[in-house]
Amino acid sequence: xxxVYSKKDDPSSERICQxxxxxxxxxxxLFIDDYPFFSSNFSMIDNRITSNxxxxxxxxxxxxxxxxxxFSSVPGLKMPNMYRDFLxxxxxxxxxxxxxxxxLKWVNNPFYAHMAGYKLAQLExxxxxxFSIPDTCISTDQDSLFDFYQKKRKKGSELITKAIHLGYxxxxxxxxxxxxxxxxxxxxxxxxxxxxxxxxLQEKIKADYEIRCFVIGDKVxxxxxxxxxxxxxxxxxxxxxIKATPIILPQFASQACFHLTERFNLEYSAIDILCxxxxxxxxxxxxxxxxxxxxxxxxxPISDAIVKLLAK
Numbered sequence: 001x002x003x004v005y006s007k008k009d010d011p012s013s014e015r016i017c018q019x020x021x022x023x024x025x026x027x028x029x030l031f032i033d034d035y036p037f038f039s040s041n042f043s044m045i046d047n048r049i050t051s052n053x054x055x056x057x058x059x060x061x062x063x064x065x066x067x068x069x070x071f072s073s074v075p076g077l078k079m080p081n082m083y084r085d086f087l088x089x090x091x092x093x094x095x096x097x098x099x100x101x102x103x104l105k106w107v108n109n110p111f112y113a114h115m116a117g118y119k120l121a122q123l124e125x126x127x128x129x130x131f132s133i134p135d136t137c138i139s140t141d142q143d144s145l146f147d148f149y150q151k152k153r154k155k156g157s158e159l160i161t162k163a164i165h166l167g168y169x170x171x172x173x174x175x176x177x178x179x180x181x182x183x184x185x186x187x188x189x190x191x192x193x194x195x196x197x198x199x200x201l202q203e204k205i206k207a208d209y210e211i212r213c214f215v216i217g218d219k220v221x222x223x224x225x226x227x228x229x230x231x232x233x234x235x236x237x238x239x240x241x242i243k244a245t246p247i248i249l250p251q252f253a254s255q256a257c258f259h260l261t262e263r264f265n266l267e268y269s270a271i272d273i274l275c276x277x278x279x280x281x282x283x284x285x286x287x288x289x290x291x292x293x294x295x296x297x298x299x300x301p302i303s304d305a306i307v308k309l310l311a312k
Contacts, residue, residue: 118165272284
């Protein structure tokens with residue numbers, strides 16, 4: 001049986017379940033939203049581990065498709081938010097710990113997926129594998145950030161900012177969760193920079209077009225993304241204004257995407273690249289990046305590749 005780990009109403013997970021069923025492969029969608037209602041049993045005695053759910057025999061699971069990590073809310077708790085959030089993290093940690101004791105295939109292992117989210121590590125590894133990297137300053141020091149901003153502006157460059165790790169904000173209600181998109185930055189004085197707070201500033205690359213690349217096992221698929229220049233992050237644009245077409249990456253770029261994913265011990269990744277005059281700039285790496293829009297609009301066979309990988 002293949003376990004699909006997700007939150008409710010996730011179209012990508014639903015499609016994977018449908019395709020697994022069409023192939024006659026047993027699968028079950030496990031929604032972290034429902035986990036508090038599972039009767040969970042885990043014990044470790046004399047170095048022997050037993051683990052099970054009342055609704056599922058974990059010994060039957062051969063692979064897990066891990067979409068994203070969210071913290072399950074413990075229902076009915078009347079206590080300060082700080083303690084409720086602590087118990088929610090404890091509950092999710094118990095759940096993930098149980099799954100990670102199993103000897104099976106992950107796409108992707110949540111430990112490695114989390115470690116791959118750090119921008120500093122992404123930029124360094126991408127550079128080693130041959131990508132160009134936009135000039136970047138990540139700091140908590142106001143003077144360093146403001147000096148970097150001023151130097152770039154004097155050269156006529158625009159700047160952007162983005163999350164240093166995962167740009168995902170979870171709320172008590174999953175329908176209210178938010179994504180932090182890449183934004184343009186205008187800094188009039190050093191006082192506009194919060195003191196002692198981490199901030200990432202990066203030179204904006206004026207590219208010919210953007211590329212979203214997917215690595216699934218040993219397969220590399222890519223889509224050329226075109227959208228109005230008025231948007232810094234095309235995910236904020238009206239979907240009717242975005243055009244996605246399949247593209248074949250140069251061999252070095254395809255190999256760099258594959259090796260970058262392999263370096264982080266992952267089976268799947270979504271990588272954002274900018275192309276300018278034949279030069280390829282690494283922008284972002286997402287170990288759980290959504291893919292269903294790109295499959296539908298650029299006709300990339302992503303779900304088939306994921307199902308094939310899970311079924312190996």
